[in-house]
Amino acid sequence: MGNCVNFHFDIDGDNFTSAGEASVRIKKSLREMGFTPDVIRRVSVAMYEGEINMVIHANGGTADVNVYVDKIEIILADNGPGISNIELAMQEGYSTAPDNIRSLGFGAGMGLPNMKNYTDDMKIESEVGKGTTVFMTVNV
Numbered sequence: 001m002g003n004c005v006n007f008h009f010d011i012d013g014d015n016f017t018s019a020g021e022a023s024v025r026i027k028k029s030l031r032e033m034g035f036t037p038d039v040i041r042r043v044s045v046a047m048y049e050g051e052i053n054m055v056i057h058a059n060g061g062t063a064d065v066n067v068y069v070d071k072i073e074i075i076l077a078d079n080g081p082g083i084s085n086i087e088l089a090m091q092e093g094y095s096t097a098p099d100n101i102r103s104l105g106f107g108a109g110m111g112l113p114n115m116k117n118y119t120d121d122m123k124i125e126s127e128v129g130k131g132t133t134v135f136m137t138v139n140v
Contacts (some may be wrong), residue, residue, distance in 0.1 A: 005067040013060025022063045023047035042118045047110040051078040074136040082128040
């Protein structure tokens, strides 16, 4: 593996069926690259939660994954409504998902907390009316 391997995914905001495709593809790629099952699981869970959040709240977005020998960086970006209170959004169980989404089994308010729990570092930049970017790092 060279210095850095980059992956880019467009997340379709209109399709719950394809939500999670990027995390499945990253999981397969990391396995082929020889990463440990623990690292692969942590990256996959963080990616999946982020993808679902982008589908539920932001009509999709992009996911960029930079794979280094010692760390994996995940950058999730959308042009959704933004997060007005990040501290509140980080609380387990807090959700702004509409009832129709909850009836599908999503929107339990664990997305952002799980993303933080499965990564070594997470930073959220968000502006109401402009969108959100989440930066996550999983150390190898």
